[in-house]
Amino acid sequence: MRDTLQSRLVPVFLLVSTFVAFGCGGGDDDVVCGNGVLETGEMCDGAELGSATCLTEGFGGGELTCTSTCTIDTSACTPLAGECGNGQIDGDEECDGANLNGQTCASHGFDGGDLSCTAACQFDTRGCSKGQVACGNGEIDGDEECDGANLNGHTCADLGFDGGDLSCTAACQFDTRGCSKWQVACGNGQIDGDEECDGENMNGRTCETQGFERGDLGCTQDCLFDTSACSSCGNGRVDGHDQCDGSNYGGHSCRSLGFDGGSLSCTLDCQFNTSDCVMFQEDCGNGEIDSDEQCDGSNLNGQTCEKLGFDGGELVCGADCSFDMAGCTVICRAIDLGTFNGTMIQRTDDSCTSTAHYDARGTGSGCLNYHSIGNEIVYSLTVPAGEALKVDMVPTDIDASLWVTTDCGDIFGRQCVAGADAGVGGESETLVFTNDTSDTVTYYIIADAYKDCDEFTLTITEAPYCGNGIVDGSDECDGDDFNSHSCASQGFDGGELGCTEDCRFDTTGCTYDCRAVDLGTVTEDIEITYEDSCQGTSIYDAQRGSNCTGYSTGGKEMVYRITLLAGNSVQIVMNGEDLDTSLWVTTVCTDVTGELCIAGADRFTKSDNQPEELSLTNDGADAMSYYIVADANYGCGVFDLSIRVQ
Numbered sequence: 318m319r320d321t322l323q324s325r326l327v328p329v330f331l332l333v334s335t336f337v338a339f340g341c342g343g344g345d346d347d348v349v350c351g352n353g354v355l356e357t358g359e360m361c362d363g364a365e366l367g368s369a370t371c372l373t374e375g376f377g378g379g380e381l382t383c384t385s386t387c388t389i390d391t392s393a394c395t396p397l398a399g400e401c402g403n404g405q406i407d408g409d410e411e412c413d414g415a416n417l418n419g420q421t422c423a424s425h426g427f428d429g430g431d432l433s434c435t436a437a438c439q440f441d442t443r444g445c446s447k448g449q450v451a452c453g454n455g456e457i458d459g460d461e462e463c464d465g466a467n468l469n470g471h472t473c474a475d476l477g478f479d480g481g482d483l484s485c486t487a488a489c490q491f492d493t494r495g496c497s498k499w500q501v502a503c504g505n506g507q508i509d510g511d512e513e514c515d516g517e518n519m520n521g522r523t524c525e526t527q528g529f530e531r532g533d534l535g536c537t538q539d540c541l542f543d544t545s546a547c548s549s550c551g552n553g554r555v556d557g558h559d560q561c562d563g564s565n566y567g568g569h570s571c572r573s574l575g576f577d578g579g580s581l582s583c584t585l586d587c588q589f590n591t592s593d594c595v596m597f598q599e600d601c602g603n604g605e606i607d608s609d610e611q612c613d614g615s616n617l618n619g620q621t622c623e624k625l626g627f628d629g630g631e632l633v634c635g636a637d638c639s640f641d642m643a644g645c646t647v648i649c650r651a652i653d654l655g656t657f658n659g660t661m662i663q664r665t666d667d668s669c670t671s672t673a674h675y676d677a678r679g680t681g682s683g684c685l686n687y688h689s690i691g692n693e694i695v696y697s698l699t700v701p702a703g704e705a706l707k708v709d710m711v712p713t714d715i716d717a718s719l720w721v722t723t724d725c726g727d728i729f730g731r732q733c734v735a736g737a738d739a740g741v742g743g744e745s746e747t748l749v750f751t752n753d754t755s756d757t758v759t760y761y762i763i764a765d766a767y768k769d770c771d772e773f774t775l776t777i778t779e780a781p782y783c784g785n786g787i788v789d790g791s792d793e794c795d796g797d798d799f800n801s802h803s804c805a806s807q808g809f810d811g812g813e814l815g816c817t818e819d820c821r822f823d824t825t826g827c828t829y830d831c832r833a834v835d836l837g838t839v840t841e842d843i844e845i846t847y848e849d850s851c852q853g854t855s856i857y858d859a860q861r862g863s864n865c866t867g868y869s870t871g872g873k874e875m876v877y878r879i880t881l882l883a884g885n886s887v888q889i890v891m892n893g894e895d896l897d898t899s900l901w902v903t904t905v906c907t908d909v910t911g912e913l914c915i916a917g918a919d920r921f922t923k924s925d926n927q928p929e930e931l932s933l934t935n936d937g938a939d940a941m942s943y944y945i946v947a948d949a950n951y952g953c954g955v956f957d958l959s960i961r962v963q
Contacts, residue, residue: 528869677730691766859911872949
């Protein structure tokens with residue numbers, strides 16, 4: 318082709334040479350390139366090409382053009398047929414068919430792929446690719462959304478969030494966990510949007526509705542429930558206000574509490590009982606009164622029950638050389654307040670005019686957190702069956718203690734039914750107790766003190782209780798009083814809301830349209846990452862039904878539908894970030910109370926930072942659909958869900 322091209326260019330070159338020679342000889346200095354006129358010394362000018370074409374220039378076709386310097390431009394011309402496509406590299410060909418002239422994608426700066434050749438014998442790199450090896454170089458390559466600190470100009474706001482810090486994962490994809498949705502209404506005292514609470518407004522919820530047995534439910538600055546002051550005494554875990562729980566002493570012993578030895582135990586209300594802890598004294602047991610000893614063996618140092626302020630009984634010496642007054646007795650001097658008839662009782666008294674015999678922390682059940690060795694005044698009050706009372710003690714300055722027993726002579730609180738000792742000097746104490754028997758009972762209210770004595774005011778009123786037809790206390794409802802709630806306010810689509818005997822909402826009559834995410838038939842592993850349950854519902858609670866998880870699942874949940882072929886098994890794992898996860902499976906999407914729950918897992922708390930997992934097998938003869946409820950004990954947050962074929 319080069320020989321043909323050269324032979325065809327000879328006349329052109331001769332012609333140009335002639336023009337140049339003629340121009341030089343004629344001395345024509347008026348040649349202007351760009352005026353569209355073919356003049357002496359020009360090969361072309363604009364659209365004026367003379368008689369030149371791609372064919373006259375030795376090409377097979379195409380469009381001949383003129384450069385800005387009035388020279389021929391053959392870049393748009395095409396080679397002669399029969400040259401490109403002959404499998405040989407000719408002229409300006411980069412390649413020809415399968416002949417790539419030794420080149421590859423790598424030699425063109427790519428990480429891999431298949432280099433090919435176009436019909437015009439030019440390289441085609443569309444089959445080449447940039448691999449993941451480029452992730453981490455700080456540049457946006459291939460399918461990367463970001464790379465290191467290079468976010469490609471994006472922010473949380475670009476991705477639909479209200480603020481926060483967008484970051485990049487190790488796989489060069491956006492990490493939105495640092496982004497946030499603002500709740501502009503949080504703090505107005507009303508429940509808006511996804512808020513669980515707002516300030517003092519708990520939306521009718523209590524520690525009890527969140528699966529705990531007692532305590533004070535709080536609200537965080539983000540309008541989420543704060544259960545740090547809630548506890549479930551009896552669950553074997555030290556939580557909330559628990560000092561201990563069953564045989565779990567939280568690592569404590571008599572020695573860690575300042576005693577020299579002995580046996581520490583735990584009361585039924587999860588408080589330490591140190592009555593069997595002892596303080597050793599070097600000379601205790603020698604029969605002589607040494608150092609701080611009150612007594613030693615049979616040597617009572619001349620003391621008797623009467624001298625210690627009791628009315629009688631037998632004083633003995635304990636193993637730690639201190640008085641054991643369990644055998645001492647008192648004559649009941651309680652002030653009789655009569656029978657409670659619903660009218661408030663209020664009186665002001667001075668405990669300095671009374672005795673200092675009662676100490677519910679001394680050797681009794683420990684219904685108080687601390688000793689109550691100060692002066693006390695005892696009141697007797699007859700309470701009708703089923704009546705609940707609230708007792709408030711407001712001291713002037715002393716560290717008050719307030720407790721109730723059923724025996725006036727129960728000076729050590731062995732029959733204590735309620736106690737309050739949470740405040741310090743000058744702070745009030747409040748307790749609630751109920752006559753849950755079928756008979757009228759006389760109770761003894763001990764207005765006591767940690768030490769010393771002072772004036773105080775005692776107020777007794779009817780306490781909020783379930784069954785009075787009024788939503789009060791921890792009631793969600795009471796009889797026909799639903800406090801303006803309905804199935805719709807509880808997140809359901811319709812139906813009739815009911816009220817249980819323990820004044821909790823009964824949603825079994827509510828209806829709900831299934832919104833489960835259908836994951837199809839499971840034939841291979843499924844991984845769901847960074848799922849946010851805050852975008853889900855707060856309807857499912859397995860504790861309302863069979864309680865297959867063991868605890869309340871009152872938080873927000875996401876529901877997924879899977880189908881298992883007969884005989885197939887899967888393992889389901891839920892891993893939450895800063896979330897007390899709960900995982901369970903039912904066979905009906907609308908089984909919001911877990912009545913049909915077939916598997917559940919809730920072994921760990923949020924602080925354990927451990928995943929919940931369970932196994933599921935279709936033992937039937939046909940394919941079966943299941944509904945996975947990725948739930949939480951309370952609140953909501955981000956989690957990962959894995960469904961692995963077994």
